[in-house]
Amino acid sequence: MTPKSPLCSLTSIAAGPMIVLALVLVALCSAAWLGLPSQVAAQTGQPVKLIVLPFEINAAPDLEHLQEGLPELLRERLRANGFEVHPGEQTLQLLRAQELTELDLSSARDMALLSASGHSIYGSFNQVGESISLDVRLVEAFGLRPARSFFVVREGVINLLPAVEELAERITRELRQVETIAEILVEGNQTLGSDVVLLRIRSQPGDIYDPQVVNEDVRRLFELGFFDDITVRVEDGPEGKLLTFEVSERPRIQAISVIGAREIREADILKAITTRIGGIINPRILADDLSKIRELYRQKGYYLAQVEYNLEQTDPRQARLNIVIDEGNRLFIREIVIEGAESLSERELRGELVLGERGLFSWLTGRGVLREELLERDAAALEAYYANRGFLDARVGQPDVEFLEEGIRITFRVDEGPRYRVGAISFRGDLLEPEEELLKLISMDDLQAREAYFDRSVLRRDLQNLADHYTEFGYAFAQSDAQLNVERDELLVDVVFILDKGSLVYIRRVLIEGNTKTRDNVIRREMRLGDGDLFSGSQLTRSNERLIRLDFFELVDIETLATPDPSELDLKVTVKEKPTGMISAGIGYSSLDKVFVSGMVQERNLFGRGYDLALRGTLSGRSTLYDLSLTNPSWRDSPLGVGMDLYFRERDYRDYERESVGGRFRLSYPLGEYTRAFWNYRLERYTISDVKENAAQRILDAEGTNWASSTYLAASRDTTDRRFNPSRGTVNTVSVQYSGGLLQGDDHFIKTIYDSRFYYPLFWDTVFHWRGQVGFLFDNDGKEAPVFERFYLGGIDSVRGYPGWEISPRDPDTGDRIGGTKQFFTNFEYLFPLNRDMGLVGLVFFDAGNVWDHGETFGSKLFKSVGTGVRWYSPLGPLRLEYGYGLDRLEGERRSGVEFSIGQVF
Numbered sequence: 053m054t055p056k057s058p059l060c061s062l063t064s065i066a067a068g069p070m071i072v073l074a075l076v077l078v079a080l081c082s083a084a085w086l087g088l089p090s091q092v093a094a095q096t097g098q099p100v101k102l103i104v105l106p107f108e109i110n111a112a113p114d115l116e117h118l119q120e121g122l123p124e125l126l127r128e129r130l131r132a133n134g135f136e137v138h139p140g141e142q143t144l145q146l147l148r149a150q151e152l153t154e155l156d157l158s159s160a161r162d163m164a165l166l167s168a169s170g171h172s173i174y175g176s177f178n179q180v181g182e183s184i185s186l187d188v189r190l191v192e193a194f195g196l197r198p199a200r201s202f203f204v205v206r207e208g209v210i211n212l213l214p215a216v217e218e219l220a221e222r223i224t225r226e227l228r229q230v231e232t233i234a235e236i237l238v239e240g241n242q243t244l245g246s247d248v249v250l251l252r253i254r255s256q257p258g259d260i261y262d263p264q265v266v267n268e269d270v271r272r273l274f275e276l277g278f279f280d281d282i283t284v285r286v287e288d289g290p291e292g293k294l295l296t297f298e299v300s301e302r303p304r305i306q307a308i309s310v311i312g313a314r315e316i317r318e319a320d321i322l323k324a325i326t327t328r329i330g331g332i333i334n335p336r337i338l339a340d341d342l343s344k345i346r347e348l349y350r351q352k353g354y355y356l357a358q359v360e361y362n363l364e365q366t367d368p369r370q371a372r373l374n375i376v377i378d379e380g381n382r383l384f385i386r387e388i389v390i391e392g393a394e395s396l397s398e399r400e401l402r403g404e405l406v407l408g409e410r411g412l413f414s415w416l417t418g419r420g421v422l423r424e425e426l427l428e429r430d431a432a433a434l435e436a437y438y439a440n441r442g443f444l445d446a447r448v449g450q451p452d453v454e455f456l457e458e459g460i461r462i463t464f465r466v467d468e469g470p471r472y473r474v475g476a477i478s479f480r481g482d483l484l485e486p487e488e489e490l491l492k493l494i495s496m497d498d499l500q501a502r503e504a505y506f507d508r509s510v511l512r513r514d515l516q517n518l519a520d521h522y523t524e525f526g527y528a529f530a531q532s533d534a535q536l537n538v539e540r541d542e543l544l545v546d547v548v549f550i551l552d553k554g555s556l557v558y559i560r561r562v563l564i565e566g567n568t569k570t571r572d573n574v575i576r577r578e579m580r581l582g583d584g585d586l587f588s589g590s591q592l593t594r595s596n597e598r599l600i601r602l603d604f605f606e607l608v609d610i611e612t613l614a615t616p617d618p619s620e621l622d623l624k625v626t627v628k629e630k631p632t633g634m635i636s637a638g639i640g641y642s643s644l645d646k647v648f649v650s651g652m653v654q655e656r657n658l659f660g661r662g663y664d665l666a667l668r669g670t671l672s673g674r675s676t677l678y679d680l681s682l683t684n685p686s687w688r689d690s691p692l693g694v695g696m697d698l699y700f701r702e703r704d705y706r707d708y709e710r711e712s713v714g715g716r717f718r719l720s721y722p723l724g725e726y727t728r729a730f731w732n733y734r735l736e737r738y739t740i741s742d743v744k745e746n747a748a749q750r751i752l753d754a755e756g757t758n759w760a761s762s763t764y765l766a767a768s769r770d771t772t773d774r775r776f777n778p779s780r781g782t783v784n785t786v787s788v789q790y791s792g793g794l795l796q797g798d799d800h801f802i803k804t805i806y807d808s809r810f811y812y813p814l815f816w817d818t819v820f821h822w823r824g825q826v827g828f829l830f831d832n833d834g835k836e837a838p839v840f841e842r843f844y845l846g847g848i849d850s851v852r853g854y855p856g857w858e859i860s861p862r863d864p865d866t867g868d869r870i871g872g873t874k875q876f877f878t879n880f881e882y883l884f885p886l887n888r889d890m891g892l893v894g895l896v897f898f899d900a901g902n903v904w905d906h907g908e909t910f911g912s913k914l915f916k917s918v919g920t921g922v923r924w925y926s927p928l929g930p931l932r933l934e935y936g937y938g939l940d941r942l943e944g945e946r947r948s949g950v951e952f953s954i955g956q957v958f
Contacts, residue, residue, distance in 0.1 A: 100227055102130060103138040103169040105147070105155055107186075111179035115209070118177055120144075125213065126173070129220035135227070138167045157191055157199055164193035171227065175202075182208055186219055190226060200226055233259050234292035240299045242369060243332060244278060249297055252276065261286070261293040269297075277334035278302060302333040303363070303371040312377040316348055321375070324348055333363065333371060342375075349379065353421055355455045356380035384410040384420040386459025390434070392466035396441065404437045405430045407462065422460050427451045434464060442505030444538065444545065445469030474500040475537075475544035482553035484525060493517045496547055506545045518551060523589030528557035528612065528621060557587040560620040563613075566627045570604055574662045575625060577686055578602060580725075587621070594725065599627070601775050604657050606630040632657040638953065648672030662686065664695075675703040683718070693720035707747040707868055708755070710840060712738035727769040730787075736760040748863035748870050754838050761797030764789045772811060776925050777893065779819050783809040791841075793833045801837030802830040817888070821881040825850075829873040842871025843903045845915075848951040850877045851901040853917030853936025855947065861905040874910050877901025886922065893923045899936065915940045 104123045109116055120140070127137045146166055152159055155174045164172035175188030186204040202222050206215045235257055238246040253269035255262075270282050281300040286293055308329055310318040325341035327334070342359045349357035357379050364372040388409055390398045402408070407430055410420030431448045438446035445467075452463040477497050479487050491497050494514035499507060515532045522530030530553050537546040559581050564572050576582070578598040580591040592610060599608045607628035612621050637651045654666040664683040670676070683695035695718040702711045714736030722728050739757045765788050772781030785807045792800030805827040812820045829837055847856030860869040879899050886892040900914040921934030931953070938947040 100171070101136040101138065101169045103143055103164055103167040103172045104130070104140075105143065105160060105163060105172060105174040107174070108176035110176060115177075115179065122177055122216070125216045126220060129217055130223065133220060133224045135224075138169055143167070157189070160189070160191040161193060161195060164191060169193060173223065179209070184209060184212060184215065186215055188219060190223055232292040233257050233261050233295055234289050235294050237294070237296045238299065239296055241301060243301055243304050248276070248278065249273060249299065253297075255295060266295065273297070273299070275336070277336040278332045303365060303367075303369055305329050305331050305333060305373050306370040307372045308375065309372065310375045310377065312379065315352060315354065315379055315382070321345055321348065327373065333373070345375070345377070350424075353382040353384060354379050355383045355422070355460065381457065383422075383455060383460050385422055385462060386410060387461045389461065389463045390466060391463060392468060395443070395468055395471060396438070401434055401437065404433045406433075410459070422453070422462075424453075427453070427462070431464060434466065436508070438466070438468065439508040441507065442471040442473065443468050444472055444506065470540070470543055472506045472538065472543050472545045473503055474506050475539060475542075475546040477547050477549075479549045479551065481551040483551060484522065484553060490518065490549075493521050494549070511547065514549070518549060520589050522551070522553050523587065525553075526556045526558070526586040526588070527553040528587040528589075529554040555619055558620050559583060559585045559587060559623055560615050560617070561622045563622055563624045564627075565624060567629060569629055569660045570627070570657060570662070571660045573689055574660065575599065575627065577689055579625070581623060592623075597773070599625070602662070603775055604629060604632055646673050648675070675701070677701050691722050694718070705840070707751050708743040709741050710738055711741070712736050714738075714760070723767065726771050727767060730764070730766040730768065732764045734760065734762050734764070746866055748839075748866045748868040750836065750839050750863075750870060751868065758798035760791060760799045761795040762789055762791035762799070763795060776930070777891070777923070778811045779813045780811050782811070791832065792835065799838050799841065800832040800835040801841055802832050803837070803841065804828050817885050819883045821879070821883060823879040825875070825877055827875045839870055842873065843875035844869070844871050845875060845877055845901050845903050848932060848934060848953065851899045851915055851917060852897065852919055852934055852951065853899070853938040853948050854915060854942055855949065858942065859901065859915055860903050861908070870905075872903035872905045872908075874904040874908075875901070876911060883923075891925055894920070895923065896920045897934075897936075915942060
């Protein structure tokens with residue numbers, strides 16, 4: 053039975069014959085296009101015309117207005133979707149003329165014909181509790197298609213508009229006969245899962261079928277590289293389109309062989325590529341893999357290596373992959389040409405390059421191997437080298453690399469341009485001091501005075517020096533710039549330094565982060581800037597150096613932070629702590645102690661307060677040493693350092709044995725930023741025993757038990773950049789030891805020593821190190837110093853290549869070594885990195901020194917040696933392995949020897 057919709061508000065008027073006639077005429081006139089399916093009208097550009105009839109309202113009386121309001125909402129949404137909709141007022145007039153009291157399929161079809169519409173829409177609005185629903189029918193005017201029903205449900209009247217919008221969209225899809233994708237299938241895949249296809253296509257069930265999107269999906273699947281062929285079959289189903297992707301897979305890799313590889317192991321090649329056994333042959337991935345293999349060969353110098361592949365198939369589903377390599381010859385850099393270099397020699401310019409030609413010792417140094425990433429660096433280095441020698445307009449083009457059968461030729465093309473000298477120098481901007489004072493900070497004026505060529509590197513240093521100088525006045529954000537006025541006719545460059553001091557800046561707060569063990573006060577006392585201080589760039593740098601020298605942290609970063617007040621900033625000190633406790637053991641060999649073992653238990657940051665507690669021991673065939681020490685480097689956070697030692701020592705000398713036990717109380721205090729004063733008092737009880745009968749008289753006189761009471765005073769200035777393996781700076785120490793006399797005891801002497809060390813960085817991270825030491829020993833209270841307090845040289849810590857303590861004056865009667873009252877030795881070392889990651893350092897050295905007694909001329913004869921060695925600050929402590937060769941005869945013999953130590957030795 054056809055549903056009907058009552059129209060309560062319309063007046064019933066009987067339909068006459070004239071109305072029926074009119075209905076027939078309208079139908080005949082409209083049949084030319086109204087009877088066409090709606091999709092045809094849409095394809096010809098003609099809009100589909102609709103008539104929306106009033107809705108039956110089954111709801112509370114206050115919603116009766118929806119009988120006309122609801123159809124009007126639907127009309128607006130349908131017009132927005134591109135349909136032509138019969139006006140609402142004309143629809144009501146037409147209904148009144150027909151005197152319809154209710155709507156059904158027949159009357160709805162009649163209203164469509166009378167309004168010259170292709171379809172009519174009618175239905176009801178229902179409210180049950182909070183739930184609302186729209187029950188609507190879409191009726192085709194000529195009955196060529198069955199009526200379609202739509203049902204939309206929402207919660208609450210407030211959602212009426214979304215319900216109408218959904219209804220309009222569903223009617224739109226139906227009228228335009230939009231075809232949706234009901235299902236997507238994959239056929240033909242045997243190795244790969246269907247998800248490989250389904251997860252990489254845009255088309256999805258429920259989407260509108262779009263041939264263009266399907267074509268893009270096919271292209272995307274081809275780009276995967278897994279398929280030889282892909283076709284798409286489209287079929288109509290009861291729920292929409294059925295898409296079937298028919299794929300033809302490439303064969304699966306059954307095995308991989310590498311043919312022709314000699315210089316690179318097959319295992320290394322297979323490890324470098326992405327393609328694996330069991331995978332699908334993928335030409336795109338294979339192309340990348342072949343490029344990786346070529347790069348492996350390029351890294352080894354085989355720049356002409358050819359890498360291809362082929363497939364062996366007996367089964368269309370499986371294949372053996374053969375990687376075929378023709379390595380060719382290994383190529384080295386045979387020639388570097390610098391074209392256009394006229395004012396500067398090619399040899400001079402080659403010295404600036406990291407890349408170099410193959411030479412006699414290239415097998416050792418690695419020189420001659422092309423590293424393509426350095427080509428651009430070397431071109432920039434040449435350009436900078438020219439700029440630093442007055443060629444401001446010099447340009448270096450992209451290097452040309454030729455891979456020839458006999459080797460590699462690299463060509464750098466240079467356009468030198470004119471060469472400029474330094475012209476006038478002036479200053480502009482915020483001048484805090486007279487120009488005469490500012491000129492003392494720069495070097496550009498020195499170039500001007502010598503009429504030297506302009507140097508960009510000097511200019512950069514001058515700008516940095518000026519900016520750093522202004523920070524010393526509290527201008528943290530001072531900037532310096534330079535304006536270069538080039539006088540091309542006279543080939544001069546006038547330099548104008550432009551200074552902008554900014555504003556004075558004070559430190560608001562010092563913030564500390566990252567310290568989980570070390571207390572804040574330990575860090576703050578190393579800072580040279582504190583809350584309320586005027587900013588200073590040098591003090592900031594020094595604070596960073598002092599924190600690094602603590603050696604408590606593996607990372608120290610001091611960052612300046614802006615504050616709301618532009619005249620203030622915060623300093624944030626971020627540290628990352630490292631272990632400061634250490635248990636180590638070592639074994640070594642020295643010419644004095646022969647084979648020895650050593651051990652240490654140490655905590656350098658006890659309780660996080662910076663205390664240093666250590667227990668050390670060394671055992672050898674000739675000595676036994678134990679030492680317990682405790683040091684507080686900052687007593688009650690003051691500059692005063694306090695420490696104490698307890699020790700036991702036993703040593704077997706050639707002519708006697710000495711056993712001692714004692715203690716030492718130590719103090720230290722800074723004298724400025726880099727200098728520190730040291731004082732200690734030592735009290736020791738020692739015994740000399742097992743003295744040989746034919747020993748020297750002064751050795752025989754020392755036999756028995758004695759007391760030593762001495763004090764020590766020293767001043768040391770240390771400007772090195774780090775505590776271990778420094779690369780720059782100096783250490784100068786002068787000391788005086790006073791024993792006996794006013795301090796009583798059995799030993800009476802005064803010993804003075806001056807020690808100097810100098811470190812200077814050279815090219816390629818190498819370092820020059822010089823050390824010199826001179827010492828004098830004086831009698832005290834009319835008594836001679838004991839034999840073991842006199843000077844001796846030889847061994848790893850003085851003149852290497854000669855045995856320990858063997859450079860010494862001898863007793864004229866017995867020939868025993870009795871030490872001297874004057875000493876001097878010097879070391880010259882050239883240190884170079886062997887492995888930067890491990891911190892392994894190599895060195896070559898030249899040593900010279902001697903010891904003299906009373907009556908001998910100081911500096912008269914020096915024993916000299918040369919040698920080489922390696923050093924490593926290992927987790928067990930400093931490691932030294934050094935070989936020295938004596939250049940002078942000692943007691944008629946040439947001496948040489950290897951000395952080795954690891955761990956803490958004292």
